[in-house]
Amino acid sequence: MEATQVADGLFCLSANLGTGLLFEGMWPLPRGCSMNSYVVKGREVAIVDGVCDWDGVPETLYAQMAQIGVDVHSIRYVVINHTEPDHTGWLKSFLQITRDFEVVITQKGLELARAFYDLEVNYRIVRSGDTIDLGNGKMLRFEETPNVHWPDTMVTLETGTGTLLSCDIFGAFGALEQSPFDDRLDEAELKCFEAEALRYFANIVCRFSPSVARAVEKVKGLPVRIVAPGHGPIWRRDPGRIIDLYQRLASFGGGPAEPVVTVVWGTMYGNTERALAPVLEGIAAEGVETAVHQVPETQVSNILASAWRSTGIVLAMPTYEFRMFPPMAAALEELGRKVVKGKVAFRLGSFGWSGGAQRELDEIVERHKLGWNFLEPVEFKGAALPEQLELLYERGRELARRVKSAALRQQ
Numbered sequence: 001m002e003a004t005q006v007a008d009g010l011f012c013l014s015a016n017l018g019t020g021l022l023f024e025g026m027w028p029l030p031r032g033c034s035m036n037s038y039v040v041k042g043r044e045v046a047i048v049d050g051v052c053d054w055d056g057v058p059e060t061l062y063a064q065m066a067q068i069g070v071d072v073h074s075i076r077y078v079v080i081n082h083t084e085p086d087h088t089g090w091l092k093s094f095l096q097i098t099r100d101f102e103v104v105i106t107q108k109g110l111e112l113a114r115a116f117y118d119l120e121v122n123y124r125i126v127r128s129g130d131t132i133d134l135g136n137g138k139m140l141r142f143e144e145t146p147n148v149h150w151p152d153t154m155v156t157l158e159t160g161t162g163t164l165l166s167c168d169i170f171g172a173f174g175a176l177e178q179s180p181f182d183d184r185l186d187e188a189e190l191k192c193f194e195a196e197a198l199r200y201f202a203n204i205v206c207r208f209s210p211s212v213a214r215a216v217e218k219v220k221g222l223p224v225r226i227v228a229p230g231h232g233p234i235w236r237r238d239p240g241r242i243i244d245l246y247q248r249l250a251s252f253g254g255g256p257a258e259p260v261v262t263v264v265w266g267t268m269y270g271n272t273e274r275a276l277a278p279v280l281e282g283i284a285a286e287g288v289e290t291a292v293h294q295v296p297e298t299q300v301s302n303i304l305a306s307a308w309r310s311t312g313i314v315l316a317m318p319t320y321e322f323r324m325f326p327p328m329a330a331a332l333e334e335l336g337r338k339v340v341k342g343k344v345a346f347r348l349g350s351f352g353w354s355g356g357a358q359r360e361l362d363e364i365v366e367r368h369k370l371g372w373n374f375l376e377p378v379e380f381k382g383a384a385l386p387e388q389l390e391l392l393y394e395r396g397r398e399l400a401r402r403v404k405s406a407a408l409r410q411q
Contacts, residue, residue: 003064004180006038006228006236007161009138013037013064015057016175023173027203027301031196032175035086036230037061038165039070040158043135046077046104048156048165049230053089061090062097072097077124077132079104079140081167082153083112087230091117104132106144109152126154143218145169147211149204155219162225168205169215170242172197172232183237193233194245195305200231201249202308203301207338209253216247252308255342255371259407261288261312261399264303266295266325268318271350275384275392276316279348282396288312288403296327300334307340312403313372314396315347315361319379322356325349329360336368344402345372346395350380375399 001014017023017033035057038048051057065072072094078101080088102122105113110123124132126142133139139159146153148169156165173196182190205212220243227239235242252258261283267273283290291306295317307313315332317325324332349357358377365372375395380388 001060001064001176001178003067005068006234007158007163007226009041009136010158010161010163011039011041011068012180012228012234013039013061014176014180015051015060024204028299029173031173031192033173034176034180034231036180036228036234038228039065039068040134040138040140041070042133042138044076045070045074046079046132046134046140047075048079048140049081049087049167050078050090050094052086053092058090058093073100075101077102077104077134077140079156079165080109080113081156081165082150082230083109083116084150084168085116087167088113088116091119095119095121104142106152106154108146109154112150112152143222145211145215145218147208148215149208155215157222157224159223162223164219164222164224164227164239166219166227167230169212169219170227170229170232170235170246171200171204172229173200174232176233180234181237182233182235182241185233190241197232197242197245198249198309199301199305201246202305202338206249206253206304206308206340209250212246213250213253216243216250219243249308253339253341256311256406256409258309258311259288259404260310261290261314261403262303262306262310263290263292263314263316264295264328264331265292265314265316266318266328267316268320268325271380271383272316272318272348275348275350275380275389276314278389278393279314279316279346279396282393283400286397286400286404288400295325295331300331303331304334304338304340307335307343311344311407312399313343313345314399315345317349317357319349319351319355319357322354323360324357329364332361332364336364336370339368339370341370343370343372344375344399344406346375346399347377348379348392348395350382350384352382355379373402375402
């Protein structure tokens with residue numbers, strides 16, 4: 001990519017991660033992912049956030065600096081909104097070029113930066129409301145937004161243009177092509193990035209939804225005209241679109257969300273799969289949308305995103321050696337780790353000589369304090385009988401009705 005001008009005196013430098021990489025070592029990137037850094041040029045020059053230290057990535061950053069006429073040695077301030085290495089790994093190579101700069105960071109960020117890099121540089125600790133005047137009308141204002149999703153995070157507002165350099169908050173998966181701006185993307189492309197923002201939120205920050213909600217409220221009190229995150233597109237035509245999306249996603253952390261049922265299912269010999277069909281028919285009869293995922297075929301990244309936006313969840317799995325079908329147990333443990341709370345839930349499944357799946361499910365839900373509201377489960381030995389299939393249909397309808405009622409209260 002080439003450097004692009006976001007606003008007067010403010011530029012975006014981007015490097016794309018490829019589809020073969022796993023974000024944080026575990027989340028797939030079927031559409032890649034951008035890492036965005038920003039240069040603000042007044043009489044003095046600041047760079048806000050950076051990139052990782054993978055092969056060729058820091059060099060991409062330096063090449064883009066040259067495109068906008070910035071000598072690396074002229075950078076006076078390095079602003080670290082967030083010390084995670086995908087934004088700070090480049091500093092090791094930067095220190096081999098120059099040391100004549102200040103690192104601008106929160107107090108907690110300083111602790112983490114020293115732990116990760118042990119950099120011998122000048123640090124400037126900033127707090128909410130602190131500013132740095134770069135001259136020529138360029139002013140940086142800092143606001144702490146802790147625990148989004150690390151404890152050190154802050155956002156930086158360039159006050160002259162109203163550009164919020166937000167790092168991980170308002171981020172999305174998905175690589176950027178030549179144009180990183182919402183005003184140069186069509187509606188289909190924007191919806192694609194919104195879907196990737198949901199997956200990014202559910203995979204990266206959903207565990208910290210209360211902190212995200214507080215950060216969004218703080219941001220909405222600032223004179224923001226452009227939102228420029230560390231990952232994903234820059235929102236300068238309609239910054240409220242991504243701000244409102246994050247506010248809505250954060251609100252799902254306590255329970256009801258959209259009137260959708262996520263269905264997660266796995267089967268060994270087809271008995272549980274056949275029993276799932278009437279449940280799906282019952283849900284559809286009530287006009288409720290379903291998102292169906294088979295395990296282990298579906299990557300847990302997508303299950304997380306689906307479950308986060310859903311009010312209801314169906315778990316269809318057989319008992320395996322006195323416990324849950326192992327791929328289902330793995331998916332549920334991840335939902336527990338991310339604290340996917342307050343769902344209206346229903347479980348069904350086949351067993352052979354012994355049950356036991358329900359007991360393990362109860363253990364996971366209790367251990368992670370998920371607070372799911374379960375309908376009475378339906379278990380069957382071997383294949384479901386006709387009367388059990390009828391009951392499963394009615395369970396589907398009942399679940400759908402509860403989902404609609406809960407989602408209506410959320411609105």
